[in-house]
Amino acid sequence: MEYLGTIGILIAIYIILAASYNLVIGYGGLATVAHPIFFAIGAYVSGLLAIHTTLPPPVSVLVGSGCAMLASLLLAASALRVSGDYLLIASLGFQLGLLQLIKNLAFTGGPGGLGGIPATIVGPSRTPVYLAIAVVLAIATVFAIRALVRGPYGRAITAMRDEELAFSALGRNAMSMKLVIFAIGCGIAGIAGGIYTFYFQYISPDQFEVLQSAAILTMVVLGGMGTAFGPVVGAVLLLAIPQAITFLQLPPSIMAPMQGIIFTLLVLVFLFLRPAGILGDTGRRRRSAGLT
Amino acid sequence: MSHVLRTEGLNKRFGGIVVCDDVNLTIAGGEILGLIGPNGAGKTSLFNLISGVLRPDSGTIRLNGKAVNGEPLYRRARLGVARTWQHMLLFRSMTVMENMLVAPRHYPGESILRVTVGRAGVRSAERTARERAHAILDRMALDGTADMPVTDLPFGQQKLIGLARALMNDGPLLLLDEPMAGVEGAAYETMQRVVRQEAESGRAICVVEHNVSFIRDLCSRAVFMINGRILQDGPVEELISSTTLTELYFGA
Numbered sequence: 001m002e003y004l005g006t007i008g009i010l011i012a013i014y015i016i017l018a019a020s021y022n023l024v025i026g027y028g029g030l031a032t033v034a035h036p037i038f039f040a041i042g043a044y045v046s047g048l049l050a051i052h053t054t055l056p057p058p059v060s061v062l063v064g065s066g067c068a069m070l071a072s073l074l075l076a077a078s079a080l081r082v083s084g085d086y087l088l089i090a091s092l093g094f095q096l097g098l099l100q101l102i103k104n105l106a107f108t109g110g111p112g113g114l115g116g117i118p119a120t121i122v123g124p125s126r127t128p129v130y131l132a133i134a135v136v137l138a139i140a141t142v143f144a145i146r147a148l149v150r151g152p153y154g155r156a157i158t159a160m161r162d163e164e165l166a167f168s169a170l171g172r173n174a175m176s177m178k179l180v181i182f183a184i185g186c187g188i189a190g191i192a193g194g195i196y197t198f199y200f201q202y203i204s205p206d207q208f209e210v211l212q213s214a215a216i217l218t219m220v221v222l223g224g225m226g227t228a229f230g231p232v233v234g235a236v237l238l239l240a241i242p243q244a245i246t247f248l249q250l251p252p253s254i255m256a257p258m259q260g261i262i263f264t265l266l267v268l269v270f271l272f273l274r275p276a277g278i279l280g281d282t283g284r285r286r287r288s289a290g291l292t
Numbered sequence: 293m294s295h296v297l298r299t300e301g302l303n304k305r306f307g308g309i310v311v312c313d314d315v316n317l318t319i320a321g322g323e324i325l326g327l328i329g330p331n332g333a334g335k336t337s338l339f340n341l342i343s344g345v346l347r348p349d350s351g352t353i354r355l356n357g358k359a360v361n362g363e364p365l366y367r368r369a370r371l372g373v374a375r376t377w378q379h380m381l382l383f384r385s386m387t388v389m390e391n392m393l394v395a396p397r398h399y400p401g402e403s404i405l406r407v408t409v410g411r412a413g414v415r416s417a418e419r420t421a422r423e424r425a426h427a428i429l430d431r432m433a434l435d436g437t438a439d440m441p442v443t444d445l446p447f448g449q450q451k452l453i454g455l456a457r458a459l460m461n462d463g464p465l466l467l468l469d470e471p472m473a474g475v476e477g478a479a480y481e482t483m484q485r486v487v488r489q490e491a492e493s494g495r496a497i498c499v500v501e502h503n504v505s506f507i508r509d510l511c512s513r514a515v516f517m518i519n520g521r522i523l524q525d526g527p528v529e530e531l532i533s534s535t536t537l538t539e540l541y542f543g544a
């Protein structure tokens with residue numbers, strides 16, 4: 001039961017990560033690979049606050065998220081000033097550089113990671129309580145983003161993605177919209193980091209490597225980029241299926257390659273059958289690409 | 293006479309190509325100015341300089357007397373520079389109405405603060421914009437298309453939507469880049485009528501057009517541009533009957 005609860009918490013955390021990445025990359029059209037580092041900033045800042053201060057955990061998580069947000073503004077403001085394409089390169093540098101820094105600082109625990117984060121909740125109800133918190137936050141994230149991309153704001157985002165020059169020439173401030181979208185997305189990743197820290201009580205740099213963004217991106221693309229619930233489907237599928245396979249109780253020598261094969265097959269099959277993702281609206285996408 | 297638009301000594305070059313060479317241009321409210329010249333003359337570039345897509349190397353752009361050089365693209369639109377595009381640049385994944393609704397000079401829906409805590413203001417702005425959009429589409433006999441994906445419309449109607457979207461900006465200056473290219477029949481008549489009505493309502497309008505009869509029908513004054521230079525500025529008939537200009541236009 002405990003084990004299933006932990007899986008559930010992980011899935012909820014990745015739903016938050018995938019949904020916020022989708023906001024940035026799918027809706028905002030902002031190409032970045034730095035999402036794991038904002039996850040890390042949230043995790044490390046809230047972890048350090050938990051260790052060294054008596055701040056209530058929710059406040060630590062919010063401060064962690066605020067730091068992620070600030071860092072993301074710094075990155076986006078300098079990179080987008082050059083160009084949209086430059087953000088991809090700049091985000092890669094930012095991700096690699098900052099993680100390297102974390103690995104080399106003493107107070108972050110270096111490559112060995114940061115441990116000794118106090119258990120805020122103790123006793124048998126610990127995992128169920130964290131599960132409830134994580135799930136509520138995941139649902140809140142998905143619905144908040146959905147509300148954002150639906151109304152007049154979402155219309156502006158779509159127009160900006162379609163034709164940025166015309167959008168700006170109508171009086172819309174594309175730069176400020178991009179900064180806001182980026183900051184919100186990265187701030188949400190910071191919240192995911194905070195939950196992770198408080199539940200697992202231990203974080204290490206290799207959990208926030210740049211490859212994580214490939215995993216999160218796969219969730220987004222598989223579920224349906226630019227759809228509200230796509231990231232949920234993607235995160236659940238990609239995390240739950242490998243777990244389900246473990247229940248078959250196969251010997252490890254078969255299990256490990258099995259997981260890899262099934263995972264790859266799944267991605268290939270879905271992308272072949274549904275190029276816009278499982279929840280993606282193929283018709284509309286075609287039209288927007290000018291293919292019909 | 294007060295001019296809505298005045299450019300003073302405007303210069304712009306891309307490497308060796310001069311796209312704007314000491315351009316002094318004025319347009320008064322209510323006037324439709326024709327801007328003609330061969331391909332590559334710098335007509336679109338001049339629109340880009342006026343609307344803020346490009347920065348001039350030197351020179352001043354004044355809107356109602358006020359220099360707007362320092363204002364970025366989006367702020368010039370808010371100051372009242374409305375324009376269309378040679379290649380339309382419609383929002384292709386959106387409906388006609390959605391294209392219209394993001395186009396007013398002021399759109400509180402682009403501010404995260406307003407859409408979260410200033411909902412009432414956003415809602416009332418939406419209502420006003422929707423009414424304005426319907427009225428504009430109605431004038432172009434396009435109200436029936438409001439909820440259609442914009443890419444489902446025939447080319448001529450898409451060109452009209454390009455104009456309709458620009459008209460959501462109720463500012464004093466309207467720049468039209470080849471509004472008639474590829475447009476014929478009913479859409480042609482509509483385009484002509486609407487442009488004329490907009491001038492009558494007091495807007496200053498500048499039309500780039502290769503269709504000379506369109507210019508002749510709408511404008512009394514026109515400028516001829518080549519290699520970024522204004523060669524002649526005067527009555528349309530004079531420009532059109534000039535053999536030198538005709539040679540420059542078709543020759544070279």
Ligand SMILES: Nc1ncnc2c1ncn2[C@@H]1O[C@H](COP(=O)(O)OP(=O)(O)OP(=O)(O)O)[C@@H](O)[C@H]1O
Pocket residue numbers: 306309311329330331332333334335336337338378
């Ligand atoms: N951003 C740019 N960078 C470099 N050169 C440019 C740029 N924009 C325009 N040009 C060049 O400037 C010249 C003028 O182009 P412009 O589009 O203004 O001409 P035009 O008069 O609108 O022509 P057309 O009638 O074909 O639309 C062309 O030679 C074009 O290649």
Ligand SMILES: [Mg+2]
Pocket residue numbers: 335336337378469
């Ligand atoms: Mg042109």
